[in-house]
Amino acid sequence: LAKTTQPISMDSYEGQEVNITCSHNNIATNDYITWYQQFPSQGPRFIIQGYKTKVTNEVASLFIPADRKSSTLSLPRVSLSDTAVYYCLVGEQYGGATNKLIFGTGTLLAVQP
Amino acid sequence: DGGITQSPKYLFRKEGQNVTLSCEQNLNHDAMYWYRQDPGQGLRLIYYSQIVNDFQKGDIAEGYSVSREKKESFPLTVTSAQKNPTAFYLCASSIGAASGYNEQFFGPGTRLTVL
Numbered sequence: 460l461a462k463t464t465q466p467i468s469m470d471s472y473e474g475q476e477v478n479i480t481c482s483h484n485n486i487a488t489n490d491y492i493t494w495y496q497q498f499p500s501q502g503p504r505f506i507i508q509g510y511k512t513k514v515t516n517e518v519a520s521l522f523i524p525a526d527r528k529s530s531t532l533s534l535p536r537v538s539l540s541d542t543a544v545y546y547c548l549v550g551e552q553y554g555g556a557t558n559k560l561i562f563g564t565g566t567l568l569a570v571q572p
Numbered sequence: 573d574g575g576i577t578q579s580p581k582y583l584f585r586k587e588g589q590n591v592t593l594s595c596e597q598n599l600n601h602d603a604m605y606w607y608r609q610d611p612g613q614g615l616r617l618i619y620y621s622q623i624v625n626d627f628q629k630g631d632i633a634e635g636y637s638v639s640r641e642k643k644e645s646f647p648l649t650v651t652s653a654q655k656n657p658t659a660f661y662l663c664a665s666s667i668g669a670a671s672g673y674n675e676q677f678f679g680p681g682t683r684l685t686v687l
Contacts, residue, residue: 501678503662560615560676562615
C-alpha cells in the first residue's frame, strides 16, 4: 500500500511560486502520482497527474525525479483563491477497473496578501 | 451540464435513525465511490462500485450500506450501527476503464449531523 507524506501546512504570499513536496517511498511500478485541491466544504478537484519527469498544465506543474519516490507540485504566482488543502495521492489499481485512492491529511496552503 | 450531484447539502438526524444520502451522476461513469471526511482529516473510502449491481467495501464500511441498481445512482445509507456518523460525506465517480488511472470527479458533499 503506497502511502504519501507531505507537510501539514505551508504559508505563502500572493504572487509567489509555491512548491509542495510529497514523498512516496513505496510507489509501485504502475502507480501514477496525482494531486487534488480541496476548498472548505467542497469535494476535491483534480489538479494534475504524472508518472515521471515533468508535467505541466494551465494551473500547475508536477516534477517527478527518476526514482519516483517523491514529487513536487509547483503553483506559479499564487493568489488568495489558491488557499486550500492539497492532497498528493498515489493511484492504486484494484481489480483492474477501479482506482482506490488513498487520501492523506494533505497540505493546507495559506496564501496571504 | 454533466456532473455529479449530492443531496441534501445539510442533513440532521436523531441518534438511532437510519439515513440515506443521495448521489447521482450523468457522466456515464461506470465507477462510483463514497468517502467520509472528518474535520482536519483526509478522505476515507467507505464503499465503491465498479459496475451496476456490484459494490465492494472500502476501509471503513462498518455501519454503512449501499446499492447500485442504476448506473447513475449510488445511494449510501448510514445505519444506526455506525457509532460516529457525524461527518462530511463525499461521493465521486470515474470512468472506470480496465487499465490506467482515471480521474475521480467529486460531488459537493453532504454534511450529516446526528443529534
